[in-house]
Amino acid sequence: MRQNNKLCKIVLAGIAMLGTCGAATLVEAADAGMHVDQVGYLTGRDKTAMVTDSNETDFSLVDAKTNKVVYTGKLSAAKADAMSEENLRTADFTSFNTPGTYKLKVGKRESYEFAIGDNVYAVPSVQTWRSFTLSRCSTPIDDKDVTGLKVKMGHPQDKEAQVYFTDALNQKGDKVDVSGGWYDAGDYGKYTTTGAIAAAELLLAYEAHPDHFTKGQLLFPAGVSSDKNLPDALSEVKYEFDFLKKMMRKDGSTFHKVSGAQWPGFDKSPDTDTQDRFLYSTCTASTAMYGASLAIGARVYKGLDASYAKSLQKDADKVWDYLSKTKESIYRVDEGQESGSGPYNDTNDIQERLWMAAEMFRTTGDKKYEAYLKDNKAELLKAPGFFTWDNTLALAQFAYAIAPKADAGFQAEVKKVYLDYADMIAGKIKNDGFGCALSKEEYTWASTKNAMTQGDMLLMAYQLQPKAEYEEGALAQIHYMLGRNSLDRSFLTGMGSNPPEHPHNRIHESTGAYVPGLLVGGPNHVKGGDPDQTKYLEENKVPVAKSYIDVLSSWSTNEYAIDYTGTAAYALAWFAKPVNVTAKDLKLTREFPSITK
Template identity: 45%
Template sequence: MSRMGRTAGWILSLMLVFGLAAGCADGGNDAERSPEHAEAAGPAGSGSDAGDAAGGEEGEGTLNAGELVYDGEDIKVNQVGYLPDAPKVAVLEGEAEAERFQVVDAETQAVVFEGEVGRAEIDANSGERVRHLDFSSLREEGEYAVVVPGAGASRKFRIARNVYYAPFFDALRSYTLGRAGLAIDDPITGLKHEAGHLQDAEARLDIDHPHAPAGTPVDVSGGWYDAGDYGKYVTPGAVTAAQLLLAYELYPEKFTAGQLKFPDGFASDVPGLPDALAEVKVELDWLLKMQRPDGAVYHKVSGLAWPGMIRPEDDTQPRYVFGMTTYGTGMFAGAMALAARVYEPFDAEYAGRLLEAAERAWRFLEAHPEPIVLKSERQDNGSGGYDKNGDQDDRFWAAAELLKTTGDARYAAYIGEKLSHQLQREPVIIGWGSTLALGQFAYATAEAGDPAVKASLRQKLVKAADDIVGRIERDGYRYALSPNEYTWASAKNGMAKAELLLLAHELEPKEAYVHGALDQLHYTLGRNALGTTYLTGSGTEMPDYPHSRMITGTGTYIPGLLVGGPNKFGGDPELDKMLERESPPPAKAYLDSPGSWATNEYAIDYNAPLVFVLTYFAEP
């Protein structure tokens, strides 16, 4: 179905099923707003080489077209597709005892490949009996489906070198469609609305600060809406910007000017600036407005009540600048220091401004060595909390990025004297709940870093990647999450493990890391127990009803949004009822419903590791 056709059907269905006019009234609308659940406690997972199919061979003949229904009920594939030279594995579920499978041309039903069905095993996270169908040696580009006697056919998929460019484009461009304070008339998606939250230009301080009392107006206009709500938050904003900038820093050839086909009025005025950097600059400019004169950084911007599922311009309630934290200040400093390196070739003056902001934030942290959280009783009444215990990993990340950007040895000395315990920690996936791995990678690749420390951190990141590879090899769907990691933002967490694999690959290239990262992408794009992609607009079966005020309010289906995914811990009334009624296994604890913000909400930081991974694999 075309996107416009999908939008029309989606609007009608949404009118029938949606009844949460007040949105997330309990304040829990983001998958990572509970750090103890959101950030997985250390990498566990694995990737592997699939190699050529055992017993695989070129097939002959044509199947009866009338017998094939590409429903994918029992055969799960990456519905977007596979790279020609990479491993290609489908997963057969159920009790079918066929010994061989076929791959057919999706249009002609001609058999192009035959192979042996792998041995059966029980996948603990889904409760399914699964067998692998390896067709890695099929490399010819085209559109195909996998067929197993007694189990039907898979969804259609492509084999092509550019197969991941469309989701890469959609996921990266989703930030453009989530800009705050701008009217939009997008010819690609049909998204159209007036400028929303113009009151952010005079948002009021919620509490007293050293430089100004409560009620003082502050211009915090611009930036990106965070998720399914219209709040704007420093912590996910900084971590998101950093991951997108790191993708550019590592793979600059993947980004060009004109790439994102900006709507009228959205393009950058910096000559030659790649669109991705122009887009991230929107968030950086907002983050700069969130810095106090003394270097500390406010926490978030929102209203005092959750808005209904309305258009952005219809949320006219007063907006406030809430709180201040040292962990947010650390994340701000890390992101700004990284950004200064990236923008310097394009706009040296702007890069200098970014670095000055990072150093000012760092001076505040040096002067205040203990964690600080300023928060009022009312500040979470209409927005996510983004609460976190401690700030040491964020201070470490900030110091490591400043070391890498400036080459100033005093940052390495500070880490050695004040943050040495961070050097001993094992990497965990990147997110606003933990920026440790960002700091580890920055230090490990900093020219001015201590050689022994750099070697140790490289070893830790490689060991973490090896652990992820081992976990993937033990999973029936080749996914890196353990049962307790199917929580808020599980889909994001899987992609964050893929991101760690690719970072380790930069330090110590291994084919297993690349293939393991692809396995996580295959899962996200349909090779999972539910047979759905978790990315809007990608694949055949996808999230039709995300929890999003922008989508519901405007009646426009927006592609490129990674939703939270299965969550066995619950967190919204619809999911909680389903868990109580059905007791699904972890990998099936998901609802494609606008009322399930615990499984079906998008957030900017969910897309960040996905964009990072897609950057590596995407070809125009």
């Protein structure tokens, strides 16, 4: 836990401004209560840090190499923060824009290092997008120049996965090739639900700023195939689409997930987990999410690979035809299907149907999709929450609000509902001591994703109405993610001075390789998330914002998932300009512990 004295361990420094200290370095840890974004701050943007329980009134910035004072300022008055139960003072150094690497000092206390520069998120952005590559199934990976991850071939048995049930289309035991795609999280399941929403997040990030993506950007490791005609980011999403297409059945429905029948041990790497793999369940919500992602893909790839885009649109049409004929919300349950994988049991699919209809309309302009949205006007005009795998209403609203051929009056109604929610998010950020978007009830399983999703929604709102507070609010969520929080903890593996050391990740534990760029769940104040988290909350008086433990077995606070990481990828890509990073820029200089060592 956080201590009041200076910690003496050596930790990983923040990824700083490229050209100054692009590779991670080793530095002495910070004093407690000096809350900074451990990666850095952009020039020309808000730059604030928080200081806990300080009687001092002044702060200074010092050059991290020379210890020379480069800026001084006054701390704000102390203000109680309910979520962390801390009294916070704010150090505002927005006006200081000299690129470099610095520390914040208050009296004798000092912070972790951080950078100021025009492109401080370039390397974290690449690491985050690259983490999808390193989560690939059914491909050999030899990332010797960066992470050291080596996998011969993850789950080759997915070429003959067995259908777990019998229905009108399949017999139990039928074998289907569902090789490829991304592992969902710390286990080796692959899910249509999260695969579709993660692919959509990445595609929407590309669509917002296509100029931020290039060929060669992700430094694909040996053994990894890519489409040389596409920017690396789109080549990576195509790998997931190629898997999801295999999950689609002949009537346009989809299998829900593929996994083993039992949870593999942490000693099992993707190429040593040899248990049979099964295709479980059908789910109209996940089918609709797949259809929505196809519709996005059809327009994003159109100018780069017309034939591929056409194939995605054809499949999207097939999915829509299936959903049009299948009115009820379906989530099939067979005994034993959850024994080795998560359920993702969405039993109300209206939000996902709306999302698909809105994306189809944005892509094609076909008024039949707008007619569907109008027929479900009451649902579409509900106040959204932040989007997630079981409620994509906000994504439906954004897609329709930005669609070029929409009915002006109806579009204005939808746009207002979305922007009203964005304004509410911005208000929460202003009232939180750390500028975090999370309200008390949002510190749940995947709370960091919840915060980043709200930041992404602000960036989407910015595309509808370019208000500066939307961009700054999104940046505040990046700052929170990268260490400007009450735990002084970066929740993105490998990024910042104090990232998770023991993420709930079988690839990490079984191979001994530490993969950077994975977003872990973060604080979870709801008891029952997992045994370790529950015990921690029961035995300690833990403030809401500090309900996090960096232990391997806490899957409700310390596991990553591709849909979590997708939210970070969206935000980081928005603010990161493309640069030619090298393996040296990406290579971490600290070894992280593993049970295999």
